[in-house]
Amino acid sequence: MALQQIVEQTVAGLGYDLVEIERSAGGLLRITIDLVWAAPAAEVQEPVVEQFITVEDCEKVTRQLQYALEVEGVDYKRLEVSSPGIDRLLRNEQDFMRFEGEMVDITLKEPLGAAAGGQVAANRKKFRGTLERVDGGGWQIVWSDAPPVKPGQRVSKKRVPAPLQALGFTLDELREARLAPIVDFKGRGAKPDSAD
Numbered sequence: 001m002a003l004q005q006i007v008e009q010t011v012a013g014l015g016y017d018l019v020e021i022e023r024s025a026g027g028l029l030r031i032t033i034d035l036v037w038a039a040p041a042a043e044v045q046e047p048v049v050e051q052f053i054t055v056e057d058c059e060k061v062t063r064q065l066q067y068a069l070e071v072e073g074v075d076y077k078r079l080e081v082s083s084p085g086i087d088r089l090l091r092n093e094q095d096f097m098r099f100e101g102e103m104v105d106i107t108l109k110e111p112l113g114a115a116a117g118g119q120v121a122a123n124r125k126k127f128r129g130t131l132e133r134v135d136g137g138g139w140q141i142v143w144s145d146a147p148p149v150k151p152g153q154r155v156s157k158k159r160v161p162a163p164l165q166a167l168g169f170t171l172d173e174l175r176e177a178r179l180a181p182i183v184d185f186k187g188r189g190a191k192p193d194s195a196d
Helices: 003-013 055-072 093-098
Strands: 016-024 028-035 078-082 103-108 126-133 139-144 164-169 174-179
Touching (some): 003 016, 003 028, 003 055, 028 055, 126 164
Antiparallel strands (some): 016 028, 103 174, 139 164
């Protein structure tokens, strides 16, 4: 049985989602897992409670994988099982649906070329913006090239905001897509318009 199959069956059998398998130098086998995601039902209006992979989850998968890999005779020196982290890889349609509305980094396989219409550099392949679904299927990323406002910097009310730009793409055109690793040190519950 192939390594991909062994790991997928083991991880799925324990109730987790396989995000990535990576073989590194020195015989390191790195497995990234996440909780299985189901699209929220439209009629349910309850707040969504975020759940995360714990150390105990990684430990449970590690023990089971060590056994399965030994039985199948897979050669590796070290096994590392971890959560996807804040820069999680988006690898399929379900991942894109799960993280719709989030800030993502995408890298295209080919530069835009002349199709960009002069608004974006023709050789640009990397973009950071908000992931949105396009009517009729497909995806787009929306961003602004305005420089970020530094903390404490005053912004004139007369300042014209930079226009939003959008780039439509298909999953076949992507080399890689990841959640943008943006950390907010103000805490999870902070509202942007609340008074401190």
